[in-house]
């Protein structure tokens with residue numbers, strides 16, 4: 072009997088939900104462990120408080136003296152909450168978060184000890200971070216990296232550690248993390264969008280980008296998950312025959328949340344509330360043991376930090392409940408994978424959502440301006456948008472008939488499609504007063520304030536307008552949202568900048584402001600038609616149609632990543648002050664390498680499991696069959712071939728599968744060796760993608776066949792039906 076599997080099964084079957092005590096109202100504990108504005112007001116001098124606010128609202132610098140005051144206040148608050156350590160908390164390009172804890176504790180001259188935390192420790196640290204990915208930015212002789220305080224995301228206490236959100240840059244200031252380019256992109260969108268807002272309302276001084284993410288995940292019993300080397304090392308199953316019952320009955324989605332999962336969620340929600348992560352919804356997802364949670368949307372930088380923090384807390388909280396959280400985009404073949412919808416919008420400091428139709432024709436014209444510019448931005452940069460969501464895990468989802476395909480398109484709904492059609496026929500040049508009135512009353516004025524009802528019906532679109540926001544649905548569940556959000560905000564910033572130049576040009580030529588806007592918009596509608604698609608994005612017709620429209624269809628990560636270093640992309644990021652050429656190229660290297668490493672690890676694990684677990688088990692069972700056949704021969708003599716017919720067939724079958732597995736593993740290893748000799752990072756990731764990875768399915772096929780033939784008692788790996796239905 073396979074002892075590990077059955078021990079794990081016994082353990083998991085005996086589990087009870089962990090008791091959760093959450094007596095406090097959510098609103099009472101919300102933000103309790105966050106050094107937010109109200110705590111700052113309490114712990115900081117008026118001067119220091121003002122300077123932090125100014126830094127948050129206007130990007131101003133905080134000087135030394137004020138930083139010392141902030142540090143002192145922060146320390147006092149942290150100690151009052153029982154914190155003993157502090158850390159600069161940052162998001163290196165590994166995809167995880169990083170922290171190195173230092174104690175406040177310090178020995179002073181007379182041998183006594185104090186708790187110390189000074190301004191310079193708050194503002195900047197110099198972690199020896201030479202083993203974080205840098206894509207060639209950091210030379211070996213200059214291995215230092217710097218973390219620098221980001222006052223726009225508040226410090227928080229997790230456990231007994233004060234965590235200070237920071238950026239992470241090289242000695243020369245080049246970005247080594249996700250946050251730095253994101254902050255620059257948010258700056259760019261603020262500049263461009265505010266300038267456009269002034270066409271409509273002179274009082275607007277700032278535009279914020281908002282993000283509301285929706286996180287999908289799987290929960291698997293910890294004992295079951297830990298007994299599978301593939302889940303431990305790669306976050307997904309590399310083999311496993313599908314369960315007789317999967318998601319075909321649609322009986323999980325929005326169903327009653329299983330009690331152990333519910334206990335986990337409540338515990339997680341309490342943790343999140345304390346940390347100021349405004350979780351709002353929770354529900355079962357499509358696949359068995361798949362769930363989703365989503366917060367109320369927030370300013371993008373904060374929302375990104377909160378999602379990174381959440382992914383970390385999920386893992387820790389799950390342990391307490393004897394679960395393993397799988398954030399991988401495709402943990403199980405044959406059933407839905409996980410994504411992370413990024414709901415994105417722009418709002419002004421005067422409280423207007425720029426992607427929400429308003430009450431008056433003028434506010435609707437403002438809405439249309441932002442709406443159409445966003446569509447044009449995606450149209451002109453569709454390949455870069457695709458690259459922003461490229462990862463080894465997400466490749467399994469995109470185009471697999473569950474997530475959007477690898478072709479980027481925009482869905483806007485029937486009503487707005489007809490509005491665009493009308494705007495397309497606006498007269499060139501100056502508009503007659505009648506036409507303008509007509510437009511304002513009958514077209515622009517007729518956009519209802521709330522569009523939610525007749526949009527959002529197309530779940531197959533990668534980028535859908537959903538009434539008051541765009542929903543970027545192709546993002547992977549494991550991704551750091553900073554990457555897609557940096558791209559979306561940068562391309563829209565650039566587009567709005569160009570829009571302003573064109574409108575200003577027409578105004579200079581003596582055209583009225585709204586005439587000019589209508590004129591430019593009309594041309595944009597015409598030139599971005601290719602990206603609009605309302606039909607079924609899963610269909611084969613769309614693949615053909617998209618090809619005709621010359622939209623990219625980059626099916627793999629190595630293919631998609633190339634757009635990150637095209638001349639156009641490099642120029643775009645440079646112009647918008649988001650990344651210089653070195654930074655763009657470094658990220659390209661890092662992402663190619665990450666892809667290679669992930670496939671390399673999967674390939675090794677698959678080879679090991681196939682040879683060390685599956686083949687020996689198959690031989691063991693085959694030996695039992697051989698014994699059986701020998702016995703039958705003893706009893707029946709010559710006639711035994713009749714009685715042993717099926718067994719002999721099975722013996723032959725097993726030999727065939729063993730042979731296939733062994734030879735395919737050998738071929739795969741050969742391909743790995745070849746790929747490893749390649750120096751160019753993209754060529755290498757391409758080889759892993761096109762030469763190594765194809766063996767995964769072939770090896771898996773034979774292993775899964777054996778799973779169906781071999782005695783269940785002998786099978787060493789937890790089966791799909793056990794992982795997906797034990798809860």
Ligand code: ADP
Nearest residue numbers: 281282283284365366367368414415416539540
């Ligand atoms: P679903 O996509 O599952 O139908 P909803 O459309 O209701 O769910 O919203 C999902 C997410 O959209 C939530 O995280 C919510 O906070 C976010 N959201 C709602 N309005 C906005 C907005 N104006 N900007 C950004 N995100 C938003």
Ligand code: MG
Nearest residue numbers: 285412414542
């Ligand atoms: Mg959604």
